[in-house]
Every structure is written in C-alpha cells, then in structure tokens.
Amino acid sequence: MNEPGTLASRLSVTDVGHGIRCIDTLQERPKMACCYLIERGADLAFIEAGTAPGVPRLLALLDELGLARERVRYVIVTHVHLDHAGGAGLLMRELPNAKLVVHPRGARHLIDPSKLIAGASAVYGPEAVRRMYGEIAPLPEARVIAAADGQRLPLGDGELEFVDSPGHARHHFCVWDAASRGFFTGDTFGLSYRELDTAAGPFMLVTTTPVQFDPDAWRQTLDRLMSYAPRHMYLTHYGRVDEVARMAEDLRRGIARYELIATELAGAQDRRAQLLRAISADAVSAVRAHGCTLPDAELQAVLATDLELNAQGLGVWLDQCAAH
Numbered sequence: 001m002n003e004p005g006t007l008a009s010r011l012s013v014t015d016v017g018h019g020i021r022c023i024d025t026l027q028e029r030p031k032m033a034c035c036y037l038i039e040r041g042a043d044l045a046f047i048e049a050g051t052a053p054g055v056p057r058l059l060a061l062l063d064e065l066g067l068a069r070e071r072v073r074y075v076i077v078t079h080v081h082l083d084h085a086g087g088a089g090l091l092m093r094e095l096p097n098a099k100l101v102v103h104p105r106g107a108r109h110l111i112d113p114s115k116l117i118a119g120a121s122a123v124y125g126p127e128a129v130r131r132m133y134g135e136i137a138p139l140p141e142a143r144v145i146a147a148a149d150g151q152r153l154p155l156g157d158g159e160l161e162f163v164d165s166p167g168h169a170r171h172h173f174c175v176w177d178a179a180s181r182g183f184f185t186g187d188t189f190g191l192s193y194r195e196l197d198t199a200a201g202p203f204m205l206v207t208t209t210p211v212q213f214d215p216d217a218w219r220q221t222l223d224r225l226m227s228y229a230p231r232h233m234y235l236t237h238y239g240r241v242d243e244v245a246r247m248a249e250d251l252r253r254g255i256a257r258y259e260l261i262a263t264e265l266a267g268a269q270d271r272r273a274q275l276l277r278a279i280s281a282d283a284v285s286a287v288r289a290h291g292c293t294l295p296d297a298e299l300q301a302v303l304a305t306d307l308e309l310n311a312q313g314l315g316v317w318l319d320q321c322a323a324h
C-alpha cells in the first residue's frame, strides 16, 4: 500500500544530504526508479518526473512535507526515456511556477510526445506502454527550457549546471550540483540497485536501452564527468552512490565487455536470444564476483527487465554499426 498520505509514502523518501531527498517512484517494484527533490532556500527542483501514474504521489508528498507547489522552480528530466520524463506533462500542470528543463534534443518530444509513445510502443508493445506509463501529456512550449551544454540555472543561492552526456542516449544531460559536489546522472552512470550491495560496495550495471547506445561517446562523457571530481552520483536507478571512481572503472569495463559480446554475436543466428543469454551470463558472473549471494531467482527478478532492454539496445547498436 502506498496511498498518498500514508506512512508508507513517507518511508519511500530518503534524505541524501545537502537538501536533497530521494523519492522512490515505485515503478515496477520498490527501489527500481527514483526522482530527487532539491530544496535550496525558497526554491525547489525535481530531478526526473517519473511516470504519469506516480505523479499524484509526488504531489501528495509535497503536501505531506509542507512544501508549497508554488515553490517548485524546475522539473528537470535528464533525458526523455519515459521512465524519467513520461510524467512531466502531468506534473507540470500542477506546478504553476515551474519550468521544465530538458536536453535540446529532447525538448520537442515533450512538447509533442507522439514519437516517444511510438518509440516506447516499438520496444514494449502499445498495451504495456499504456499500462506502465499512463497518460503522456504534452507540454506548452513556453514552459520548456532546452538547456545547452554548460548552461547554468539559479537555484536558491547557488546554481545547477547542465553537462551534455551522450553514451546512453544523445538526448541526455547530467546535472552538476556544486553545493554537494554531485551529479544527477540519469542513466549515464549506469544502474546500481541496492539489492546487489555487498561488502565490496554498490554493484554497477551498464544500461544500453534502445536506440542510442554509443560506447565511444560514453567513455568521453565519463572522462568529462570525472574531471569535476564528483563526491556523489545521484542515480535514477537507484539512489546516491559515493564510490565514484571505482564505479566509473566498473562502468568502463562493463561497456567494453558489452562491445565485445555484441561484436562476437554480430552474425549469429537468433542474435537477440543469444545476446540476452550472453549478457545475462555476464551479469551473473559479475554480480557473483562482487560477492552477492542473492538466490538466482531474486537476482533474475532484479535484473530481468534491464537485461532484456540491454540486449535489444545492443542489437540496435550492431545494426547501426553495420549501416555505417
């Protein structure tokens, strides 16, 4: 039960320091996806809007926390994949003073979401898109800020900086918060689920969701993010991680393994099934090497959705490589 106003909804909010709250959006399962609420002085900003079905909970949480909707200055989506931006249109309707901040390549897709819906339908099927994402509402152009690389926006007595971050998607930026020396990384710093934490720390998994995986761009993006010497990364999947340097290396190794696996299977019959089998085996061996003792069935439950998406995305990448 996670009805607005219940203890359960308060329990899904975690204070991660520096005026930042991590809010479980309860997509698919607990601790799969989150958004962040930054409070700085009189200003509030959401990072990620989650999906439309989660929007009433976000609004209820503002009420519960005694935070007026009028104080929300920005809703910032790291990229326009629907688990991050699907709820943006609905959320913005309820936040009278907010601007929606999005990568310049993503802006037109939130103003007219028909291509996003078509793209997600191609991956998941139209029925599942309706069930998972609900109403994907368009946004008035006047309320949208397309944040260019290096652009800064004021928040409280500080500011947020937008850093173009291709690799997972070309419509992706990361958001630098100098006050906490942290990046809101969307999907660009991979996935790290708390169920897979061990004595060795948080586990790192690459995310190659269709259709814009670009390993070379991703390596350059990682170089650039690390040049800020970040202390924290705020992942959408899931939560704040602090072992930034080690996890960046794990991510680089994961990207390299995916390139190798995909390239070796490029000409395989039944390529998609073989890709899924190979990256599943890769994930299990990496998780076990990390010291995780979760039973196989539970591990499968945590990773299955992402591995399916990753296999699809690697197939798209191979097709794009072949076309060039």
Ligand SMILES: [Zn+2]
Binding pocket: 079, 081, 168, 169, 187, 209
């Ligand atoms: Zn994504």
